[in-house]
Amino acid sequence: MSIRRTEEQMETPMSAMIDVVFLLLIFFIVTHKEEQVEAHMAINLPAPGAASAPSNKPNLLEVHVYNTFYTLNGKQLGLDTLEEKLLGLAMLDSDQTVIIKVSREAFQRELVELLDRCQKAGFKNLNVLTLK
Amino acid sequence: MKNSKTENIETPITSMIDVVFLLIIFFVVTSDIDRESVDDKVKLAKSTYLEPVTKLPKNRAVVNVRASGEIMYGAIPRSMATLTGALKQAHAIQGAGMVVIVRGHGDERYEKIDEVVQAVTNAGLSRIKISAQDTGLKDK
Structure with missing residues (x-):
């Protein structure tokens, strides 16, 4: 006991x-939540008071982002065709400035898709403006 | 003899x-501590080629734009004017070199992102980064 x-x-x-x-x-x-890896893309903003960026210079590429389609220097393109064009242009000069004008009606993912393709092509100097 | 019987009945709980x-150690280590700036309601657009971020910049302000159109900064909904004020304040505290990270929901119209961009410009800031979700498919 x-x-x-x-x-x-x-x-x-x-x-x-x-x-x-x-x-x-x-x-x-x-x-617990699964960790989401983020990716960032630095963009240049328009200078305060600047109404629009000059678009007629030969070393500038101007891409417009609309809801469901894009234009490159005024020509309407789909995302895949645009990617091919960007790759070709970047091979010539990847230092050229890309002016991206985004429509207010476009979705954020459409801008990200374009930035993604610009990164793939090798363009670094990206300026994002709002399409008036 | 009685003693060995008692030992046999015990459940081995040590292992x-x-x-x-x-x-528990696994969950403590892997839980993300830096969650103050990440809005779970924001589903980022996916990206394959943008550079994945392993460490956020020290001087930063993270602005979230939800699918509902709400602009969140510091977990508080902001109008363009209040966001400008808050960013100015953050800039005064954090100093030059502060980066504004815009976490926009993929299905949100650019209109709202533009409001954030305008607020950033009005606050006298110029460094801005667009955030996306890395797909991890770049090297595959």
């Missing part, structure tokens, strides 16, 4: 700790 | 506790 009592007294009380540990585990499982 | 603690 006396041996058993001594054994019982020596046991560490684990139940409460296990409860807390499981609660912590459940908390972390519930609140 | 289970080990596993549970390892799981």
Whole structure:
């Protein structure tokens, strides 16, 4: 009898700790979110007061972003054709400035898709303006 | 003899506790601490070729634009005027070199992004970055 009592007294009380540990585990499982890797693209803003960027210079590319389509120097194109054109132009001179004019009606993803293609082509100097 | 019987009845919980603690450590380590600037309601447009960001710039202001059109800065909805004021304040605290990161929902019209861009310009800032979700397909 006396041996058993001594054994019982020596046991560490684990139940409460296990409860807390499981609660912590459940908390972390519930609140855990898959990490979303973001990508950033630096763009140049128009200078304050500038109504529009000059677009008639030969070393400037002007791309317009509309809802569902794009134009390159005034010519209407789909995204894949635009990508091909941009790749070709970047091979000639990837340092040239790209003026991107975005329609207010266009979606943000359409701008991101264009920026993505410009990055793929190798253009670094991107200016984003709003199409008035 | 009686003693060995008692030992057999006990459930072996040591290894289970080990596993549970390892799981807790995993979740603590992988949980993103820098969540103050990330709005879960913003679903970014996907990008393949833009440079993935491993570390955000130290001096930054993150503006979120939700699909509902709400412009959020510091978890507070902002109008263009209040956003300009808040960005000016942030600029005064963080100093030159502050970058404004625009996290726009992919399905939001550019009109709202333009409002943010105007607020950034009005606040006297010029460094702006457009945020997208990296697909991780670049090297595949």
